[in-house]
Amino acid sequence: MGLLDFLRAKPRNSASVAKDRLRIIVAQERNGRGGPDYLPLLRSELLTVIMKYTKVDIEAVHIELDHEGGQDVLELSVTLPEHSPPAR
Amino acid sequence: MTEIIVVTSGKGGVGKTTTSASLATGLAQRNHKVAVIDFDIGLRNLDLIMGCERRVVYDFINVIHKEATLKQALIRDKRLDSLYILAASQTRDKEALTQDGVEQVLDELRQDEFDYVICDSPAGIERGAHLAMYFADRAVVVVNPEVSSVRDSDRILGLLSSKTRHGERGDGGVPAHVVVTRYHPEKVAEGDMLSLEDIEEILGLSILGVIPEHDSVLTSSNQGIPVIHNPDSHAGLAYEDLVARLFGEDRPMRFLDVPRKSLLKRVFGG
Ligand SMILES: Nc1ncnc2c1ncn2[C@@H]1O[C@H](COP(=O)(O)OP(=O)(O)OP(=O)(O)O)[C@@H](O)[C@H]1O
Ligand SMILES: [Mg+2]
Numbered sequence: 001m002g003l004l005d006f007l008r009a010k011p012r013n014s015a016s017v018a019k020d021r022l023r024i025i026v027a028q029e030r031n032g033r034g035g036p037d038y039l040p041l042l043r044s045e046l047l048t049v050i051m052k053y054t055k056v057d058i059e060a061v062h063i064e065l066d067h068e069g070g071q072d073v074l075e076l077s078v079t080l081p082e083h084s085p086p087a088r
Numbered sequence: 089m090t091e092i093i094v095v096t097s098g099k100g101g102v103g104k105t106t107t108s109a110s111l112a113t114g115l116a117q118r119n120h121k122v123a124v125i126d127f128d129i130g131l132r133n134l135d136l137i138m139g140c141e142r143r144v145v146y147d148f149i150n151v152i153h154k155e156a157t158l159k160q161a162l163i164r165d166k167r168l169d170s171l172y173i174l175a176a177s178q179t180r181d182k183e184a185l186t187q188d189g190v191e192q193v194l195d196e197l198r199q200d201e202f203d204y205v206i207c208d209s210p211a212g213i214e215r216g217a218h219l220a221m222y223f224a225d226r227a228v229v230v231v232n233p234e235v236s237s238v239r240d241s242d243r244i245l246g247l248l249s250s251k252t253r254h255g256e257r258g259d260g261g262v263p264a265h266v267v268v269t270r271y272h273p274e275k276v277a278e279g280d281m282l283s284l285e286d287i288e289e290i291l292g293l294s295i296l297g298v299i300p301e302h303d304s305v306l307t308s309s310n311q312g313i314p315v316i317h318n319p320d321s322h323a324g325l326a327y328e329d330l331v332a333r334l335f336g337e338d339r340p341m342r343f344l345d346v347p348r349k350s351l352l353k354r355v356f357g358g
Contacts, residue, residue: 014306
């Protein structure tokens with residue numbers, strides 16, 4: 001690495017941004033695979049309902065299918081904003 | 089009036105999605121209302137390049153199947169208010185994309201007064217590629233300076249003039265612009281890569297823009313920010329020139345010469 005590169009201090013290298021983005025999206029997509037056929041639409045509709053009642057950023061919503069002791073569990077977690085006013 | 093522009097190539101991996109993302113962004117930066125649609129059913133990727141992969145709730149096929157309204161499925165860009173993305177579906181069922189369905193979505197975008205609809209075509213000449221170009225008013229054919237890409241683009245130019253709605257109406261088909269991407273001035277200078285003149289001569293069309301091979305394309309896709317947003321990137325600037333030329337602005341081609349390393353850079357690296 002040259003001196004110029006060093007001085008041109010990049011805040012964060014783009015490969016690590018890529019890795020974080022991929023980790024999340026790949027996990028989300030793997031999670032849906034092999035699940036029930038209705039899962040993608042269920043996810044879409046759940047998101048729609050959540051957005052109807054709250055103003056959360058859609059990226060703060062996690063919908064996951066978990067396998068626990070032979071059972072499938074649908075996990076939904078929503079990080080609400082600090083003072084979350086109703087959407088309407 | 090809504091103008092539908094297809095970004096197509098025949099050959100895979102030449103830069104269609106990169107071009108679609110920057111073209112759509114460049115048009116929206118000029119305050120036009122733009123929708124960019126991923127036609128690559130089963131292999132959604134435009135969302136990643138646009139940086140909205142976690143905001144996809146409904147997709148193109150959901151709209152065609154009436155599981156969602158178009159309004160619900162359009163994702164508004166984080167940076168530009170007049171830019172919207174319609175993601176491809178992840179379904180394996182490619183039959184899900186129908187001509188009627190595509191037409192309905194495009195008609196609705198017309199009613200919603202979009203100025204431009206950019207259709208990011210999948211590679212190949214199958215259903216997805218066919219439907220991406222079928223309703224187009226204009227085409228951007230992406231070519232790499234490389235034998236198979238040039239041959240495939242000629243094939244695509246043929247399809248644009250016959251297997252499209254304009255072609256079937258007999259009005260000369262879809263007018264096409266050629267955009268050369270991943271251009272290496274060094275390799276051309278060394279005689280190892282087709283030059284712009286070579287490509288123009290073979291295709292019989294003039295070239296609207298040349299995007300140099302540049303690392304910034306990779307860092308931009310890592311970050312999910314179309315490269316045209318990067319004012320330090322030669323590729324981004326070349327895309328900005330291309331958009332300007334679409335509006336008739338006279339922008340000379342640049343970044344075609346072998347870059348000479350400055351003394352400072354030779355000493356300090358970079
Ligand atoms: N000007 C460029 N400089 C460097 N890399 C580039 C450039 N243009 C595109 N690429 C890289 O080439 C690869 C393919 O690009 P892209 O996904 O846009 O092609 P595509 O034609 O959409 O592919 P597909 O046919 O699979 O849909 C990507 O890794 C992209 O980062
Ligand atoms: Mg693509």
